[in-house]
Each structure stands twice: as C-alpha cells, then as structure tokens.
Amino acid sequence: MKKTNYNPNAAGYYGPYGGQYAPELLIPALEELTACFLKAKSDKKFLKDLSLAYRDFVGRPTPLMLCENLTKHIGGAKIFIKNEGLAHTGAHKINHCVGQALLAKRLGKKRIIAETGAGQHGVATAAVCARFGFECVVYMGAIDIERQRPNVFWIEQLGATVKAVNFGGKRLKDAVNAAIKDWVTNVRDTHYLLGSCVGPYPFPEINRFFQKVVGEEIKSQLKNNYGLKPDYVIACVGGGSNAMGAFNAFLADKSVKLIGVEGGGFGNKTGEHAMRFKGGKVGVVEGYKSYWLQDSDGQISDTHSVSAGLDYAGVGPLHAYLKDTGRVEYDSARDKDVLAAVKLLAKTEGIVPALESAHALAKAIQLAAQLPKTKTIVVNISGRGDKDLFILAKQFGDKEFIKFTANFSKHE
Amino acid sequence: MNKIQNTLVQLKAEARKSPALMTHVVMGYPSLKESMAIVAEQARAGAQFVELQIPFSDPMADGPTIMKANQAALDKGIKVLDCFKAAEKLAGKVSTPLLFMTYFNIAYRYKGGVKAFCRDSANAGMSGLIIPDISIEDEVENYWSLALNYNLSPIPIASPITPKARLKKIAPLAKKGFVYCVSSTGTTGAKNTLPTGLGSYLDKVRQTVKSPVAVGFGISQPVHIKALTGHTDIAIVGSACIDIINKSKGNYLKAVTSFIASLCK
Ligand SMILES: Cc1ncc(COP(=O)(O)O)c(C=O)c1O
Numbered sequence: 001m002k003k004t005n006y007n008p009n010a011a012g013y014y015g016p017y018g019g020q021y022a023p024e025l026l027i028p029a030l031e032e033l034t035a036c037f038l039k040a041k042s043d044k045k046f047l048k049d050l051s052l053a054y055r056d057f058v059g060r061p062t063p064l065m066l067c068e069n070l071t072k073h074i075g076g077a078k079i080f081i082k083n084e085g086l087a088h089t090g091a092h093k094i095n096h097c098v099g100q101a102l103l104a105k106r107l108g109k110k111r112i113i114a115e116t117g118a119g120q121h122g123v124a125t126a127a128v129c130a131r132f133g134f135e136c137v138v139y140m141g142a143i144d145i146e147r148q149r150p151n152v153f154w155i156e157q158l159g160a161t162v163k164a165v166n167f168g169g170k171r172l173k174d175a176v177n178a179a180i181k182d183w184v185t186n187v188r189d190t191h192y193l194l195g196s197c198v199g200p201y202p203f204p205e206i207n208r209f210f211q212k213v214v215g216e217e218i219k220s221q222l223k224n225n226y227g228l229k230p231d232y233v234i235a236c237v238g239g240g241s242n243a244m245g246a247f248n249a250f251l252a253d254k255s256v257k258l259i260g261v262e263g264g265g266f267g268n269k270t271g272e273h274a275m276r277f278k279g280g281k282v283g284v285v286e287g288y289k290s291y292w293l294q295d296s297d298g299q300i301s302d303t304h305s306v307s308a309g310l311d312y313a314g315v316g317p318l319h320a321y322l323k324d325t326g327r328v329e330y331d332s333a334r335d336k337d338v339l340a341a342v343k344l345l346a347k348t349e350g351i352v353p354a355l356e357s358a359h360a361l362a363k364a365i366q367l368a369a370q371l372p373k374t375k376t377i378v379v380n381i382s383g384r385g386d387k388d389l390f391i392l393a394k395q396f397g398d399k400e401f402i403k404f405t406a407n408f409s410k411h412e
Numbered sequence: 413m414n415k416i417q418n419t420l421v422q423l424k425a426e427a428r429k430s431p432a433l434m435t436h437v438v439m440g441y442p443s444l445k446e447s448m449a450i451v452a453e454q455a456r457a458g459a460q461f462v463e464l465q466i467p468f469s470d471p472m473a474d475g476p477t478i479m480k481a482n483q484a485a486l487d488k489g490i491k492v493l494d495c496f497k498a499a500e501k502l503a504g505k506v507s508t509p510l511l512f513m514t515y516f517n518i519a520y521r522y523k524g525g526v527k528a529f530c531r532d533s534a535n536a537g538m539s540g541l542i543i544p545d546i547s548i549e550d551e552v553e554n555y556w557s558l559a560l561n562y563n564l565s566p567i568p569i570a571s572p573i574t575p576k577a578r579l580k581k582i583a584p585l586a587k588k589g590f591v592y593c594v595s596s597t598g599t600t601g602a603k604n605t606l607p608t609g610l611g612s613y614l615d616k617v618r619q620t621v622k623s624p625v626a627v628g629f630g631i632s633q634p635v636h637i638k639a640l641t642g643h644t645d646i647a648i649v650g651s652a653c654i655d656i657i658n659k660s661k662g663n664y665l666k667a668v669t670s671f672i673a674s675l676c677k
Contacts, residue, residue, distance in 0.1 A: 011549070011551070011552070013552070016552075019547075019552065020547055021516055021545045021546060021547065022545060022547070023472065023473045023544045023545055023569070024544070024547075024548070024568075024569040024570060024571050024574060024594070025473075025571045025573065025594060025597055025598075027547065027574075027578070028573050028574065028575065028578075167476075167479060167480070167483065168469070168470075168483065173470070177470055177472060180472050181472070181475070181598075181599050184472075184473070184597060184598060184599055185597055185598040185599065186597070187573065187597055188573070188597065281521070283517045283520060283521060284516045284517045284520050284545070285470055285515075285517050286470065286472065287472075287545070292517075294517070294521065296521075297491055297492045297518070297521065298468075298492075298517040298518050298520065298521030298522075299468065299469040299486060300469040300470055
C-alpha cells in the first residue's frame with residue numbers, strides 16, 4: 001500500500017480506511033465515476049467550467065473576515081472566519097454539488113439523487129440540478145424533515161422531489177441508506193450526488209477535490225489581505241466535507257494546527273452525541289471503513305446533535321486516517337456551548353452561523369482565550385444560520401416566535 | 413467437500429429439470445424460536461439450501477420487507493451470538509446445507525474478526541457465506557481465502573450490469589459453490605413479474621461461469637420458478653418467504669409448508 005501525502009491508494013484506501021465495500025451492482029458505476037473523475041481533474045476544459053461555476057453561480061471566493069469584536073471580547077488569539085455561509089444556497093455544500101453535477105454531465109446521466117441531513121446538501125443539490133438540467137430526488141429522514149421544514153420547502157421550490165425516509169432512526173444515516181437503494185435500482189441513468197467526504201471510493205476523494213478551494217482561498221486571503229499564516233484552522237466534522245475543504249491546503253504544512261469538531265450533543269451515553277472519535281470503533285458501513293458509533297455486535301448506534309448536519313454515526317475515511325496519524329486533532333462541542341456561540345457571533349459580528357459551524361466556533365472561542373494575541377485562528381463557518389430559524393427560536397425559548405408559528409396559519 | 417458441494421453434485425446427478433430452491437430466513441424474526449422452526453420446516457418441505465440472515469442495522473442491499481424484518485429482530489434484542497447458537501442447533505438437525513447471509517460489518521466486528529467469523533461459522537455447521545458488501549477484488553480483509561480455508565463456500569454475486577471481464581474474475585471465487593445472480597438492478601423484494609431478458613442474461617452468465625448459478629431478487633411465485641427452468645441451477649426466494657410469514661396470522665409453519673411445496677412442485 002503506497003501512500004503519498006494523504007492520497008488514497010488505487011483501491012481507495014487512506015491508510016487502512018476507506019475502500020469500496022459496495023454491492024456488486026454499484027461497482028460498475030463506481031468504476032465509471034472513478035475513471036471520469038480522474039480524467040476530469042486534470043482536464044483544462046473541465047477545470048475552466050468548474051471555476052466559472054464557482055465564480056458566477058456559487059459566488060466564490062467567499063470572504064475571509066477578521067472578527068475584531070469577538071477577538072476583543074475574548075481577549076486572546078485573533079479569530080478569523082471563512083464565511084462559506086455566503087456561498088450560494090448558504091453553505092459549503094454547493095462546492096461539491098456543482099463539481100459532481102459537472103461530472104454527471106460528462107457521464108451522460110439524466111437524473112441525480114442525494115441524501116440530506118440538515119437539508120443544506122439537499123438545497124444545494126436541487127439548485128445545481130435546476131441550473132444544469134437534471135431530474136432530482138432528495139432523500140431525507142422523517143425526523144430531519146420535521147427539524148428542517150424550511151429547507152424541504154426550498155428543495156421543492158427548486159424543482160426537486162423530497163422523499164421522506166421512515167425507517168431506522170429516520171435521520172441522515174437512513175437517508176443515505178434510502179439513496180443507496182435508489183441508486184442500486186436506477187444506476188444506469190442516475191448519479192448519486194453524495195453529500196460529504198464519505199461513502200465508497202471515489203466519493204471521499206471527489207468531494208475533497210471540489211471542497212479544497214476553501215482552504216486554498218483561506219491561505220491566499222490571509223496572506224494577501226493580512227500578511228498572515230494561520231496557526232490553527234478549525235472546522236466542524238459531520239461526514240467531513242467542509243473540514244476537508246478547509247484543511248486540505250494545510251495538510252503538508254505541519255506548523256498549521258488543524259482541529260475538527262464533532263457534535264458533542266448533551267451527554268456521553270449512546271444516543272446523546274455524535275462523537276465518533278471518542279465513542280466509536282472501526283467498522284465497515286455504507287461502503288467504507290472508518291470510525292463508527294456502534295454496539296459490540298457492529299450494529300450502528302443512534303446519535304444526537306442539535307445540528308442535523310453533524311448527527312451522523314460515521315465519519316469520512318480520510319479523517320479517520322488523519323486522526324490516527326495525529327495530523328488533525330479532534331474535539332467536540334456540547335449543544336449548549338454551540339447555542340451560546342451562535343448568539344455571540346450574531347451579537348458581536350452581525351453574522352448568524354449554522355448550528356453545525358457553531359461547533360467549530362465554540363471550540364475557537366475556548367481556544368482563543370488560552371492563546372496569546374499573536375496567534376491566528378481561522379474558523380470555517382461552513383454555513384449560515386437562516387435554515388436553523390425554527391430550531392434556534394425553540395432552543396432560545398422565544399415565546400413570541402413560538403406564538404407566531406402557532407398563529408401563522410390562522411392569518412391570510 | 414462441504415454440504416453445498418455435495419448437494420450440487422447430487423443435483424447434477426439427478427439431472428433435474430426445474431431449478432433447486434434456496435429459501436431465506438431472518439434470524440430472530442418473528443422471534444428466534446420461530447425463525448429456527450421456519451428454517452427447519454423450509455428444509456423439510458423441500459428447500460435444497462437455506463439462507464440464515466444475521467440481522468444488521470443497515471442492510472443496504474435489502475428492500476423494505478427484509479429490512480423491516482432485520483429491524484424487528486434487532487428491536488427484540490437478537491445478538492450475533494444468538495444466531496450462531498441457533499445455527500449450530502439447526503445444522504445438527506437438518507441435513508440441508510445452510511448459509512449465513514449478512515453484511516460485512518457483522519463479520520468485521522465479530523470477536524476475533526473475519527477469520528474467527530469464518531471459523532465459527534464452519535464450526536457451527538454452516539456451509540456457505542453470502543456477504544453482499546465485500547468486493548470480489550478484496551485484498552485487505554482476506555475474506556475469500558479465509559472462507560475457502562475453513563471449507564465454506566463464499567458466494568460471489570453478479571448482476572445484469574456486470575461486464576464480462578468482471579464475470580471472469582467472479583467465476584473462480586465460486587469454485588466451492590455457485591454464483592448468485594441478481595435478477596435486475598435493485599434491492600431484494602418480491603415482484604409480480606420477472607424482469608424481461610432474465611433468461612438470456614442467465615444464459616450469458618453460464619457461458620462464462622463454469623460453476624452452478626443461482627438467481628434471486630424478486631422471485632416469489634411457482635410460475636417464476638417454472639419460467640427459470642433451463643436457465644438456472646438454483647432459484648432463490650427471499651422476501652416472499654417473509655411475506656408468507658407476515659400474512660399467515662399465527663399459523664406460520666403451515667403457511668411455510670404449503671408455500672415451499674408450491675414452489676417445489
Ligand atoms: C452548514 C453545514 N456545515 C457542516 C455540515 C456537516 O457536513 P460536513 O462534515 O460534510 O461538512 C453540514 C451538513 O449538512 C452543513 O449543512
């Protein structure tokens with residue numbers, strides 16, 4: 001197994017993690033996708049189309065901002081945020097969606113399916129399908145639909161169909177399962193637009209490739225606009241796509257510390273958190289080998305996070321490898337600290353982060369206080385908080401808002 | 413030779429026209445005791461092979477019927493070890509070859525790993541393994557050679573979209589058993605009609621694969637089995653076996669008996 005620079009080997013393994021543990025029915029499609037991707041990633045025309053889509057549709061580059069007020073408030077290291085919340089559709093998910101849509105075009109596919117947790121990946125997928133001309137079906141756990149109704153509405157307005165998943169825990173993992181079943185059935189004309197750095201090879205690598213622009217921008221914006229280099233880059237880790245995007249450009253430079261933050265939920269018992277690196281063991285599920293929250297028999301456990309996007313039992317295989325090699329440090333943030341972080345960024349900087357991203361922020365706030373003012377932290381704000389309106393209103397106990405939702409339907 | 417190989421030799425010697433039958437049970441569904449009784453009854457009523465599925469929380473190749481049965485069995489608290497104990501009892505009782513069907517994580521997380529999973533399966537009297545999410549190219553887990561070393565028949569899977577070059581790679585893996593041909597793209601689940609072109613797809617597989625072939629996914633009725641005559645050595649009836657139990661309203665063994673009898677006619 002030859003490995004260079006955190007690249008996967010020919011069988012799709014990062015160290016011992018990853019691989020292609022998929023039913024035979026999917027292997028031809030995965031091979032076709034791999035071949036297409038390997039060719040596209042060094043094809044001038046493809047890269048031109050991609051950069052145009054990044055610029056004109058996604059709105060790249062997204063800003064990198066020094067949080068002067070927050071930094072002063074905490075009184076430690078300088079905190080910068082990379083604001084992926086200003087990318088079209090409100091999160092980093094759009095980066096791998098445009099990339100995969102361009103690949104699907106090359107493959108001649110007519111239909112795109114996707115799973116979604118928070119709904120961000122669903123909205124981004126629906127948007128690229130409208131833009132690039134694909135029929136689109138988005139699978140979403142019934143519980144996530146309840147938590148993220150606004151995104152369901154937007155997915156539908158963008159012309160896609162949302163299919164509720166009513167089995168298992170009715171969340172992200174079950175939506176992945178349902179999407180895999182659809183793909184197995186319609187594999188000839190359908191592309192599965194997997195929404196994170198997870199799944200069988202080549203998906204983790206494809207999404208890393210389309211997300212790496214985030215870290216490249218962080219590097220050049222920090223240098224060109226501020227003459228700085230980051231000491232820390234911090235990102236939340238669900239499946240791991242926004243974190244891979246933020247980290248990738250810095251992997252080779254060991255002087256930059258990288259921190260991934262998992263959903264700490266509200267406790268350490270099974271079903272109270274989504275800390276794969278604390279409570280998980282190595283397993284093979286959903287087509288790849290990585291850390292999974294599971295019982296002693298290998299049955300996948302229930303998870304919890306206040307943010308649907310981090311509420312997932314597995315984690316991308318490259319993250320597992322980065323964890324083992326020590327290149328990235330993984331920590332977690334509790335729901336209550338995450339909610340406090342949302343409030344603080346809103347009040348100090350005028351920016352409402354997504355609940356997922358607020359995990360990274362919570363860690364940054366804690367870390368900044370312990371560091372001298374000379375240090376520089378970059379937090380990847382993977383998305384904006386608009387989608388979390390209803391959850392936030394409920395979590396903050398906003399009586400007037402709750403009254404509003406109750407009365408809304410009574411008025412014209 | 414294991415029991416699967418013996419049965420395959422016997423089937424060949426009989427020069428039977430209609431395909432042999434492999435049935436399916438989710439261990440622990442509706443309960444462990446009942447699932448054991450169903451295995452025994454399927455074998456007694458004429459199934460030549462029986463698949464014992466060890467339930468898994470994320471059965472990605474299974475459709476709604478089997479998925480729900482997996483979930484129900486797990487909700488009742490069935491453990492992997494319960495399945496091994498039940499299998500051992502059954503293997504001592506019936507002469508029909510039994511196969512464990514499950515997903516790779518169950519074998520991977522088994523105490524002692526994949527090797528111990530294979531060893532203990534063989535020791536429990538199992539003759540074969542069906543694991544849909546391990547690749548035929550696997551070189552990391554050693555699954556194929558471990559299973560073969562313990563005198564088990566690991567069953568490789570082929571599909572209508574498997575190119576001929578891959579079929580050639582699949583063929584040698586089936587040297588102790590058969591190739592499981594998935595009838596169409598999709599997941600498990602009983603269907604009313606067989607996919608068009610199934611016969612010619614199977615005929616093509618048989619041109620490349622020397623070992624016997626089996627076909628499964630969607631097969632649920634006696635007419636399906638009749639239609640497969642001459643195209644396959646084994647017909648696999650999975651979800652339909654569970655549908656029969658779900659519909660039987662209590663008298664499940666009688667329902668199993670008459671269903672299997674109708675399929676074997
Ligand atoms: C805004 C946002 N951030 C982060 C995530 C977590 O996913 P990943 O770890 O792949 O970035 C999601 C997932 O839905 C999300 O919507």
